[in-house]
Every structure is written in structure tokens, then in C-alpha cells.
Amino acid sequence: MAVRTIDVRERVMARNDELAAVVRQRLRDAGVPAFNLVSSPGSGKTSLLERTLETLGEELGIAVVTGDVQTQNDADRLARRTERLVQAVVTGGACHLDAAQVTAALDAIDLEQTRLLFVENVGNLVCPASWDLGEVAKIVVLSVTEGEDKPLKYPKMFRMARYAVLNKIDLLPHLDFDLDQAVAFARQVNPELRFFFTSARTGEGLDEWYRFLRAEARAPALR
Amino acid sequence: MHELSLALEVCRIAELNAAPRPARDVRTVAVEVGEDAGIELENFRFCLEALLSGAPFAGARAELVSLPGTDLRVSYLEVDDGRPDD
Numbered sequence: 374m375a376v377r378t379i380d381v382r383e384r385v386m387a388r389n390d391e392l393a394a395v396v397r398q399r400l401r402d403a404g405v406p407a408f409n410l411v412s413s414p415g416s417g418k419t420s421l422l423e424r425t426l427e428t429l430g431e432e433l434g435i436a437v438v439t440g441d442v443q444t445q446n447d448a449d450r451l452a453r454r455t456e457r458l459v460q461a462v463v464t465g466g467a468c469h470l471d472a473a474q475v476t477a478a479l480d481a482i483d484l485e486q487t488r489l490l491f492v493e494n495v496g497n498l499v500c501p502a503s504w505d506l507g508e509v510a511k512i513v514v515l516s517v518t519e520g521e522d523k524p525l526k527y528p529k530m531f532r533m534a535r536y537a538v539l540n541k542i543d544l545l546p547h548l549d550f551d552l553d554q555a556v557a558f559a560r561q562v563n564p565e566l567r568f569f570f571t572s573a574r575t576g577e578g579l580d581e582w583y584r585f586l587r588a589e590a591r592a593p594a595l596r
Numbered sequence: 597m598h599e600l601s602l603a604l605e606v607c608r609i610a611e612l613n614a615a616p617r618p619a620r621d622v623r624t625v626a627v628e629v630g631e632d633a634g635i636e637l638e639n640f641r642f643c644l645e646a647l648l649s650g651a652p653f654a655g656a657r658a659e660l661v662s663l664p665g666t667d668l669r670v671s672y673l674e675v676d677d678g679r680p681d682d
Contacts, residue, residue: 376623377677381613385605385627385668468598500598503634529634 392472396507403484412514414496417540420573430455433590438478439493440470469500498527510535517550524559543572603643619652624674630665
């Protein structure tokens, strides 16, 4: 048998990047900025969203696509805080969301009635950094019960993110966590990173977060 | 951690490019792995070899080359074209 060589030269992420570009255009046309919320498991992404939906869900017309490896628990938690649509994606083992899943989830969301979209990624600081979902920006959530050096351990994620939320600050008095050091490490890998300091439990620091979201929902076209 | 997803996508690209020959006629799948692509090479090799050993493939060889850069790219395939040797 004769063996023939076929030139391929195809990037493996090409299909995801094409789908992400379509998502980005679709959201831009609808005037809906999307934020891709990433963190390790247990940093408080869902709690932050619960608070945010309670306070701003109606005012800003916030829709959420939330991904989990198994269960719809996060989607159920969020749906209790808003009348608006929360779309669950169960990845069935995959460690990240991809643009095809977001594309399918968007079909269920009425973008006409939406002014801001959150995509809550699977809790993981490694893989989601490699998958563009068509978002305006990634927001990385870090909690004070984690190590200050997480930004150095997972530099790609902190480099890819434009915003960082340092969560659970109500616990600071009980911990040895060095907040300034954590911020310094993060800025070492990404000097542009803008920080929010929050407690999704007590509500501390959320006013600034809400101000930011209001401004984003108002002026999506300016980006 | 996502090496299996990437290996699956490599297989999809290989199957598509082998056509009209069936995937079982693919002998080699050559992949360039960027050093900054966030991919653990040996883990990726394990996943890809496992996938290529089963249907619709039939034991194609994974040829991995590590290169500078961030891209993961399928560079070429070697496919049995079904014709007798020249």
C-alpha cells in the first residue's frame, strides 16, 4: 500500500476561536457585554453572582450561563435569586467551558432583554485560560483563604484576566493572608489588573463592584 | 488537564483531512505543540495515542514535535491511499 502525506497545518483551537468570534459579534450587535468569571473551586464565584443578581439582576437585565462538571447546583442556586434566565451547562467531565457550549446556551437567552451577561466558568485556574468564549473580559476571583502566590502559580490565568475580585475579605482578621502581597504578586504577572475587594457574604466592598457593572452595562458600545 | 479535549479535537481534524479515506487508513498524525501552549506533552501524547489506537482509527502513530510558541497545530497526516505500492 502507498502512503500519502497530507499537509494540514491547522490550529487545534481554530474552531473554538471561530465560534468565539461569532459569539463576540452576536453580543456586540445586541449591545450585551459578557464577562467570563474564572477561579479555582470554592473562591465564591456563585456567591458573588447570587449577591449581584439580588441587587442588580433586574436593574441591569443580567443573564447567566453557568458551567459545572456535574450537577446543576450552581444554576439552581442562582435561579433562586433572579426571575431572569440562568442557563446551565453540564460539561460532563470537561474542565472548562468552550465556545460551542456558550453558543448553544445563548440560543436559550433572550438577548433583547439582556444588558449584561455573566459566564460562570468551571472552577479551575488552568484550562479555562485557553478557551476564548467571546467575552469582553475575564474576571478572576481569588479568595483570602487561598495562597497569596496563586497569581504566580497560575500566571496565564492572571495574565488573561482584566479584572480580579479578591473575595471573602470578611475572613481576613482570622487568617494570615497578606493582602498587599497577593496584589503585588498579581500585578507582577499583570500590571494592568484592576482589583475589587469584596465579601459576598457580608456585602463589604460590593458597592464599587456594582458601580463598575452599572458603567459596563451602560456603555458596552464604547469598548 | 484539558489534554484529552485537545486530543479529541486533533482526532476530529485528522478524520476530516483524511477524507475521503477512512480514519482507519491514517498511519501518522503529526502535531506541533507550542512550548507555551499550556499543554503537558507526555499527558497529551498518552491521550492522543489512546484515541488513535481505537475506532474510528486503527493504531495511527502520534508524531509530536515541541516548538517555541503558543500554538497547537496539526501539521500533517500520513494516510494509506489504498493503492498498491508503486
